[in-house]
Amino acid sequence: MADEQGTVVIGAGPAGLTAAYELLRHGTPVRVFESDQVVGGISRTVERDGWRFDIGGHRFFTKVSRVEDFWHEILPDEDFLLRPRMSRIYYRGALYDYPLSASNALRNLGIREAALCMASYARARLRPPRDQSHFEGWVSARFGWRLYSMFFKTYTEKVWGMPADRLQADWAAQRIKNLSLSKAVLNALLPRRNRKDVTSLIEEFQYPKLGPGMMWERCAEEVRRRGGRVETGTWVTAVHRDPEHRRAISVSVDSEGGRRTEPAAHVISSMPISELVAALSPAPPPEVRAAAEDLRYRDFLTVALVVPAEFSFPDNWIYVHDPGVKVGRIQNFGSWSPHLVKDGRTCLGLEYFVFEDDETWRTPDAELVAAATVELERLGLIRPGVVEAGYVVRMPKAYPVYDERYQRNVDVIREWLAREVPNVHPVGRNGMHRYNNQDHSMLTAMLTAENIALGTSHDVWSVNVEQDYHEETAKQDGDGHRGTGRDAPIVPAPPVASVGGGPAGDEPSRSAPQGVRLG
Known part of the structure; x- marks a missing residue:
């Protein structure tokens, strides 16, 4: 059992809040520190002038029964909608059914x-x-x-x-x-109707009526009600460790009230693993820091445009394969839930995949709204002059990038953490630098909470690797790997000296997920 100092959780996204809730279920005290002013991470619901936006789109569908049970423990059944799944591909002015x-x-x-x-x-x-x-x-x-x-x-x-x-x-x-x-x-x-044997082919899914953030706002309330602390606007700046006893002992946090130190028997981290390494004090050895600095992220922004309801479409989103526009995907928030939009109008969310330092990310909001409006008109999805309002939502570090060195970098970090600070537990998508879906992120947190509170020894790194989740059946590839259909692309990275004692990129990922179909 964890001692009376309890556990510090870094980040109040799905993984962090699930970990906190589960620890409290087992009677273990917990404090959650979130640098942003809102909870939910990329699974938040952003609200502007009464419009609600789902960042990246979150279909609530899982084959993990305990995750399904968790969702319905947090939210009553009447807060869920059963929504039809529909996506199409836009190419040369036509919409192609998908599948x-x-x-x-x-x-x-x-x-x-x-x-x-x-x-x-x-x-x-x-x-x-x-x-x-x-x-x-x-x-x-x-x-x-x-x-x-x-x-x-x-x-x-x-x-x-x-x-x-x-x-x-x-x-x-x-x-x-x-x-x-x-x-x-x-x-x-x-075609076979209502296919659920392949995740991408499900025809309906659950959805909180006010968007995914509804789940995590309620979860944060429950954590507080059960005696846990959830502090937003509070940045973890350092994770202090005792090298002699090989464990983390406290964290430093910054907030409006200044800087303070919080003792910790365990630290659960859903912050980007590269930032976790940078926050450790004393600092890890050079090869671990180099591995962390070599990890990259793909950032994401949504331009939400308010238009009359006549320009709605039944799809949750449309994939845009037209090379003449920058937008990659277009959500219709009204197709996710009528509670996200207002009577007589809908809101279309144009999604752009970017890097934080590129021109699109730096472009002022008003210019992004104008450019997105032009693209939507060029695609023929709206008439000129019908956009009533526009909003921009930026999401840094939305998707870990899987270059030819990422797996070795993660292995170097993971092995060092396990050896030198075994009471620091990475969880979730950015915490583990793995493109987990929301339910997989939650499962890593559930298993970690059991390891801390009950002394179990679950291998959280096996989540989304050995589970028969995304394939029709538990198939094996030629090297005996049980695939999940979500392995990562191997993309080029700038050349650097190899870290971790072997040639860079000599072992492609067999555990991280795919990146084309985001969200």
């Missing part, structure tokens, strides 16, 4: 273009590209250049901010290893 519908695809492509796609596929099968080491070569070899350029290239490059021929093929092999053109056509001709 593929043969009649819809044929109608949009036309017989001539469909024939050209099949001819391109046949050529690729007869004379595949010589270089299949990168994403572009690997995918075009299996689908043909024409289909690749329509439905893979543009969106992938928008998400990761680099040419597809610089993305390594290891990720493509995992992401679409069980998909073939013949299988896609068969599924299109013989």
